[in-house]
Structures are given as structure tokens and as C-alpha cells.
Amino acid sequence: MAVIDPGSRTTGGADASSGERDFIAATDPRTGERLGLVPDMTPGEVQAAVAEARIAASAWAGVPYRARAEHILRVRDLLLDRLDEAIETICAETGKLGVEALTNELLTACETIEFYARKGEKALRPERVSAGLMGHKKALRVFEPLGVVGVISPWNYPFILTMTPVITALFAGNTVVVKPSEVTPLTGRFIGELFEDAGGHPGIVRVVTGGGATGEALVRSGVDKICFTGSVRTGQRVMAAAADTLTPVLLELGGKDPMIVCADADIERAASGAVWGAFQNSGQTCMSVERVYVVDEVYDAFVDGVVRRTEALRQGMGRGHDIGSMTFPPQLDVVADHLDDAVRRGARILTGGKRVPGRPGLWFEPTVVVDVDHRMKLLSEETFGPVLPIMAVADEEEALRLANDSDYGLNSSVWTRDLSRGRALATRVHAGNVCVNDVIVSYGVPGLPFGGTKTSGIGRVHGLDGLREFSQSKSILVDRFGLAREAWWYPVPGPLEGLAARTMQLRYRRGLANKARGIVRPRRRTR
Numbered sequence: 209m210a211v212i213d214p215g216s217r218t219t220g221g222a223d224a225s226s227g228e229r230d231f232i233a234a235t236d237p238r239t240g241e242r243l244g245l246v247p248d249m250t251p252g253e254v255q256a257a258v259a260e261a262r263i264a265a266s267a268w269a270g271v272p273y274r275a276r277a278e279h280i281l282r283v284r285d286l287l288l289d290r291l292d293e294a295i296e297t298i299c300a301e302t303g304k305l306g307v308e309a310l311t312n313e314l315l316t317a318c319e320t321i322e323f324y325a326r327k328g329e330k331a332l333r334p335e336r337v338s339a340g341l342m343g344h345k346k347a348l349r350v351f352e353p354l355g356v357v358g359v360i361s362p363w364n365y366p367f368i369l370t371m372t373p374v375i376t377a378l379f380a381g382n383t384v385v386v387k388p389s390e391v392t393p394l395t396g397r398f399i400g401e402l403f404e405d406a407g408g409h410p411g412i413v414r415v416v417t418g419g420g421a422t423g424e425a426l427v428r429s430g431v432d433k434i435c436f437t438g439s440v441r442t443g444q445r446v447m448a449a450a451a452d453t454l455t456p457v458l459l460e461l462g463g464k465d466p467m468i469v470c471a472d473a474d475i476e477r478a479a480s481g482a483v484w485g486a487f488q489n490s491g492q493t494c495m496s497v498e499r500v501y502v503v504d505e506v507y508d509a510f511v512d513g514v515v516r517r518t519e520a521l522r523q524g525m526g527r528g529h530d531i532g533s534m535t536f537p538p539q540l541d542v543v544a545d546h547l548d549d550a551v552r553r554g555a556r557i558l559t560g561g562k563r564v565p566g567r568p569g570l571w572f573e574p575t576v577v578v579d580v581d582h583r584m585k586l587l588s589e590e591t592f593g594p595v596l597p598i599m600a601v602a603d604e605e606e607a608l609r610l611a612n613d614s615d616y617g618l619n620s621s622v623w624t625r626d627l628s629r630g631r632a633l634a635t636r637v638h639a640g641n642v643c644v645n646d647v648i649v650s651y652g653v654p655g656l657p658f659g660g661t662k663t664s665g666i667g668r669v670h671g672l673d674g675l676r677e678f679s680q681s682k683s684i685l686v687d688r689f690g691l692a693r694e695a696w697w698y699p700v701p702g703p704l705e706g707l708a709a710r711t712m713q714l715r716y717r718r719g720l721a722n723k724a725r726g727i728v729r730p731r732r733r734t735r
């Protein structure tokens with residue numbers, strides 16, 4: 209038996225000839241303790257899971273929306289019964305705090321289920337569409353399940369980022385095969401168990417464990433859509449592999465979220481928001497605050513407020529702490545590399561800047577950096593760790609220019625006491641999501657579609673758009689009167705050409721069309 213430790217980036221394949229198989233080790237990043245082993249599944253096993261989900265798909269697609277909702281609510285009840293186990297599993301695999309697992313992951317999942325159970329059905333109801341010139345027809349748009357959806361999820365929020373696409377695809381009438389991150393497979397398995405234990409509809413959620421090769425096998429397995437959440441680099445690979453079979457993809461990728469602090473912002477609130485937005489989940493959030501642009505006038509007060517709050521943070525395990533450990537060993541190398549590069553180019557670290565001394569596990573101090581600029585990796589690449597770089601700018605226009613000077617466009621924030629100015633600035637930030645006077649939490653509103661622009665992704669989860677992402681839009685045109693023939697059928701009637709030309713003139717020549725609709729433009733006076 210070969211054991212693969214995902215953190216060490218070792219790879220291996222099952223030796224088919226010896227009948228041996230590979231396993232992946234789940235590890236507690238807070239202590240380095242091994243939590244358990246899960247199989248590193250082969251493409252054959254992925255195919256088998258997809259085949260089972262395909263069998264379940266035809267029955268599940270026939271279940272009415274209300275009954276699907278009832279089943280998913282039953283799963284939520286089971287989750288509430290097993291909340292402590294859920295929190296323990298998530299915290300042990302990620303190193304985050306219980307309160308983070310509870311609020312950011314489990315509560316948000318329950319709320320998303322609530323939203324779709326109460327409000328989702330209308331997104332999938334047939335829509336009547338104007339038939340235009342063909343008034344004797346009825347035009348309809350209906351939404352049908354896609355079939356089997358493949359969900360590939362990352363390690364930073366292993367519960368919510370798996371559960372959200374899973375339940376959305378299910379509400380839309382699909383079945384799902386999930387490939388959780390190899391760093392957090394036990395949380396993925398826990399989700400699979402909830403659906404199994406709920407009974408009633410076997411096979412609607414299948415979990416396949418493994419690394420990148422297992423994920424790629426899922427992309428190539430013939431599923432009807434892939435919902436991938438992860439890094440830009442892997443997202444590109446997923447899209448390239450999906451192109452071979454023209455499998456549609458929904459991509460939720462990385463971010464480098466900017467925060468713009470205007471001169472009239474509430475600086476105390478902005479400093480608190482920046483510290484929480486940068487350090488919760490140890491900065492391993494796709495929507496972490498990764499760059500702050502502060503207008504000169506309030507720069508010193510803001511930096512002072514941020515440093516004071518950062519130095520007061522309590523890092524550790526369990527209750528009574530504000531920040532837990534990091535999750536993924538290679539991520540600490542990225543953080544160290546970005547800081548080294550920034551310092552080499554003239555940045556100053558005001559607090560933090562290194563691994564917590566004398567402590568085993570993946571602990572990195574919350575770090576505030578100033579005198580930064582866009583030549584540095586810290587301002588241009590995703591750091592995904594507890595580091596907050598702050599840059600002074602002359603005014604909001606410079607802040608906007610720098611905020612938009614990025615390949616990413618996931619979330620962002622604008623801070624001002626003038627809410628109409630905040631909304632106006634929000635429209636000018638190139639990102640899929642903007643918060644005014646807050647950070648990150650727009651994801652916690654399940655009615656708001658969430659997703660990225662630029663390299664941060666394609667498509668939307670959440671909201672009614674989210675349900676439609678997992679549906680096939682089908683257009684239906686029904687002839688209403690059953691006439692003997694249509695005017696354009698064979699043999700072509702002699703007057704058809706003239707009639708069509710006259711109709712076009714009447715319908716589309718704007719002066720005439722307006723007259724016909726009773727809209728008369730005032731005549732221009734001629735001298």
C-alpha cells in the first residue's frame with residue numbers, strides 16, 4: 209500500500225498489476241497528526257461513480273421541486289444533528305477555528321438551502337416569451353436538469369464550497385459526483401455520508417476521493433457539467449480537458465481582492481474590516497482582502513488602527529482565539545516567497561512576517577506590510593495567507609486605477625461614509641462582487657449571485673442564476689391554431705415576397721412604425 213501525503217506534493221499511481229492501491233493521508237495541520245486514510249481513486253472508480261449517479265439521475269429528475277427541497281431539508285436536519293462532528297472534521301483538516309467552521313461554512317450552507325427551498329422554484333418555472341411576428345404560436349422557455357454534475361472543490365472551505373454546488377445542482381434536478389480536495393477528503397466524505405444516511409434517494413451524491421488525476425478523470429468522465437472551485441492554474445487545466453468533450457464548466461477561481469479606503473471613510477470600522485477580511489481563515493479565502501489602497505489623508509490613522517488590531521489578535525486552537533493555523537504546507541512557502549520578494553523591493557513589515565516560532569504545525573503570524581507597489585508579487589499574485597499589504601494613494605481615482613490593475617476580479621470593497629459615492633465607485637471596480645463598507649460577506653447572501661470576472665472565473669453560484677447554471681434551457685414553440693398551412697410553406701405563394709417586403713417596411717422603418725404605434729415625433733421647425 210502506498211500512502212500519499214498531499215502536503216508533500218508526492219504523487220503516485222495505483223499499481224494495477226500487484227492489485228495494490230494508493231491511499232491519501234489526511235493530516236491535522238495544527239499538529240501534524242495523521243487523521244486517516246482515504247483511497248486515491250482510479251479513473252475506473254470515477255467512471256463507476258458517474259455510472260451510478262447517471263442511474264439515479266433519471267429518477268431524481270422526475271421528483272418535483274418541492275419534494276427535492278424536502279429531501280435536502282432532511283439532509284440539513286441530519287447536519288444539525290451532527291453539528292459537533294461536522295465542526296470537528298472541518299477544524300481537524302483545515303486548522304481553522306470552530307467559530308469559523310460554524311459561521312462561514314455550516315451556517316452559510318444551511319442558509320443557502322433555506323434560500324433555495326423557499327425561493328428557488330420560480331427560477332425553474334417555464335417562462336412565456338413573446339413570439340413576435342409569429343403571434344399564432346406560443347413561445348416558451350423551460351429549464352431541465354442537465355443530468356450528472358461533477359463538483360471539484362478546494363481545501364480552504366471544504367464544507368461550504370462542496371455543499372453549495374452539490375445542493376444547487378440537486379435542487380435543479382441533477383445528481384452529483386464530488387471530488388473533494390485531497391487535503392480535506394474527510395469533510396468531503398462526511399457530506400457524502402449525510403446524503404447516504406438521509407436515505408430515500410440512493411446515489412444522488414457520490415464522493416470520489418483522490419488528487420489531481422482523480423479530478424481530471426471526473427472532468428473526462430462524460431458528466432454533463434463540471435463545477436470547479438480552485439486555483440486559476442488548475443481551472444485552466446480543467447477547462448482544457450473539458451474542451452475535449454465540450455463539457456461545460458463553471459469556474460470559481462482565485463482572487464486578489466482590493467479594498468479602497470476613501471478620505472471620508474469611518475477609519476475605525478475600515479481598519480477592523482481590513483483586519484478581519486485579511487486574517488479570517490488565516491487569509492486562505494478567495495475573497496480575502498489582499499490589497500488595500502488608502503487615500504493619503506487618512507493613511508497614517510488607518511495603518512495605525514490596523515497594526516493595533518493585528519497585534520491584539522489571539523492565534524491558537526479552540527475557543528478564546530481569533531485565528532487558527534494555516535492548512536496546506538506549500539501555501540506557507542508562497543507566503544514566505546511573497547514577503548521575501550516584497551522586502552527585497554523595499555517593503556516594510558510592521559508586524560508579523562514569519563512562522564510562529566517554536567510551534568509545530570502550520571502557524572504563520574498575521575502580518576501587515578507597507579511601502580508596497582505593484583512590481584511586488586505581494587500586490588500582483590494571490591498570496592492566500594495572513595498578510596495585509598497597505599498602499600498610500602493620492603485619491604480615489606488612483607485607488608480605482610490600481611484596484612483594477614489586476615488579472616483577478618473576484619470580490620472587492622469600497623469604504624466611504626457617502627453611500628451614493630460608494631455605490632458609484634462600486635460600479636467602476638472590475639470585479640464580480642463589491643461590498644460597500646464591508647468585506648467578503650456578500651457570499652453569505654445566498655440570493656446574490658457570486659462569481660468572478662477576468663481570471664477569477666466563469667459563471668455564477670448562488671441566487672436564481674446559480675440554479676440556472678445547473679439547468680438546460682430549452683426553447684419550445686407551439687403552433688396554436690392548426691391551420692392547414694403556414695404562409696411560407698411550399699408551394700411558395702406568389703404574393704409572399706411582396707407581403708414580406710411590405711411588412712418589413714411597416715414594422716421596422718422607424719418613422720412608420722412609430723406612427724403605427726401612435727408615437728408622433730414633434731416636427732422640426734424649418735426656417
Ligand code: NAD
Pocket residue numbers: 360361362363364365369387388389390418419420421422423424425427437438439440441442443445446459460461462463493494495590592618660664665
Ligand atoms: P487547486 O486548484 O490546487 O485544487 C482544487 C481542486 O482541483 C482539488 O480538489 C484538486 O485535487 C483538483 N485538481 C487538481 N488538479 C486537477 C486537474 N488537473 N483536473 C481536475 N481537478 C484537479 O486549488 P486549492 O489549492 O485546493 O484551493 C485554493 C485555490 O482555490 C485558491 O486559488 C483560491 O482562491 C481558490 N478558491 C476560489 C474560490 C471561489 O469561489 N472563487 C473559493 C475558494 C477557493
